[in-house]
Amino acid sequence: NAGVTQTPKFRVLKTGQSMTLLCAQDMNHEYMYWYRQDPGMGLRLIHYSVGEGTTAKGEVPDGYNVSRLKKQNFLLGLESAAPSQTSVYFCASSYEGLETQYFGPGTRLLVL
């Protein structure tokens, strides 16, 4: 099993550009999450999904959109990137709400 994978690993964007981050899991997990990690802030939840076709907002959803068209994939979109979105983005998944979350390796995003 590959677990949780993220694409791309690193990306540089200019302000105003758009991009999509892809998260895939092969563990048949129902729940999937997108976090951002900034120095001294821990991980903050952007959006999450409790099943195929569902999405919900987390702590810091502004400027991001998500889609969960297939159970194994969770996409995070930035429609118009801003320098404040420079961060490391982590995807995670879990079988149920009380279960352990498994994290991907992260995507480093730099917005100039």
Add this chain to the structure above:
Amino acid sequence: AQSVTQLDSHVSVSEGTPVLLRCNYSSSYSPSLFWYVQHPNKGLQLLLKYTSAATLVKGINGFEAEFKKSETSFHLTKPSAHMSDAAEYFCVVGGRGSTLGRLYFGRGTQLTVWP
């Protein structure tokens, strides 16, 4: 509402000495508590979790944590630090009720291990 406070942003120890990373939690419900570790430029790995069974929880790599309801604490300990323990550690509380499935992270404690 759920939240965690990690009391130290940085902890430094010498190799072979004990490690103590402190965490206090706040939860309206009986909490699920976790410790995750992040090595440099890596993803997060689960060290251990508490889900209302034994109050002393043993994890990987010799780490353990004790749930103390009266003190609302969930401190992480290890008897003897190893160089490979140098990493960032996150205390985490799980959501309940309307926030079931969400995790709330502390700000992290950076552990440095000196030779």
